[in-house]
Amino acid sequence: MQPQGALSDEVLVSRCLSGDTAVFEHVIKRYERLVYGFVMRKVADLGAAQDIAQETFLIGFENLPRLKEQARLKSWLMGIAGNLVRDYYKKRKMAGMPEDFEGELTALDPLQSTEERERHEVLYKALAKLTERYRAVLIKRYLEGLEYPQIAEDLGLSIGAVEVCMHRARKALAEELKELMPDIDE
Numbered sequence: 001m002q003p004q005g006a007l008s009d010e011v012l013v014s015r016c017l018s019g020d021t022a023v024f025e026h027v028i029k030r031y032e033r034l035v036y037g038f039v040m041r042k043v044a045d046l047g048a049a050q051d052i053a054q055e056t057f058l059i060g061f062e063n064l065p066r067l068k069e070q071a072r073l074k075s076w077l078m079g080i081a082g083n084l085v086r087d088y089y090k091k092r093k094m095a096g097m098p099e100d101f102e103g104e105l106t107a108l109d110p111l112q113s114t115e116e117r118e119r120h121e122v123l124y125k126a127l128a129k130l131t132e133r134y135r136a137v138l139i140k141r142y143l144e145g146l147e148y149p150q151i152a153e154d155l156g157l158s159i160g161a162v163e164v165c166m167h168r169a170r171k172a173l174a175e176e177l178k179e180l181m182p183d184i185d186e
Contacts (some may be wrong), residue, residue: 009073016064024064028057031074035081037144041084041135043102045124052088056081134169137162 007015007026015023036053043049060077067076127135132157140151152162 006145008071010070013064013067013070013073017060021061024057024061025059027073027077030055031077033144034074035077037139039081039085040080040139040143041132042082043088048088050086052081055084059084122177122180126173126180129176130169130172133165134172137165138169138173 010025012027035056036049039049039052043052058078059080063121067073137151140146140154148159148162152159
């Protein structure tokens with residue numbers, strides 16, 4: 001018998017739909033970094049990104065019977081995540097955000113010190129100011145844990161272009177961090 005990780009999306013979905021719902025855990029393991037990385041690039045808020053990623057899989061599981069082409073599970077999950085990101089911004093706009101900015105910060109791990117939360121806040125503000133490409137390479141490398149060849153493939157770039165982009169992205173991030181926190185040491 002094949003290990004679950006080696007099974008195609010189509011087989012995993014079929015097994016899940018036939019009653020073996022525990023198989024969906026393998027779907028989550030397969031796509032959690034991809035979904036979370038995508039959401040982080042769009043939202044740039046740790047707590048909100050975690051919530052949206054979890055909700056993506058919950059909605060995916062609950063609506064699995066509606067998936068018409070089982071082999072397209074990855075793109076279907078990414079579509080759900082994209083819709084949830086849009087909903088997130090609609091809710092913020094309707095609520096007059098960032099009025100409740102402190103509420104977002106409390107969504108972080110409550111055991112983290114105030115200083116750590118402040119550093120996270122500054123980091124995500126700085127990331128949000130970067131171009132989409134710079135934010136994408138940094139998130140793919142440091143949050144998704146991808147190596148340069150994988151990043152190049154995901155973004156449709158050469159490895160050399162990823163290296164240059166990574167260098168420039170780090171430099172841009174450092175500049176944004178300096179602007180947000182002028183008293184930090186290099």
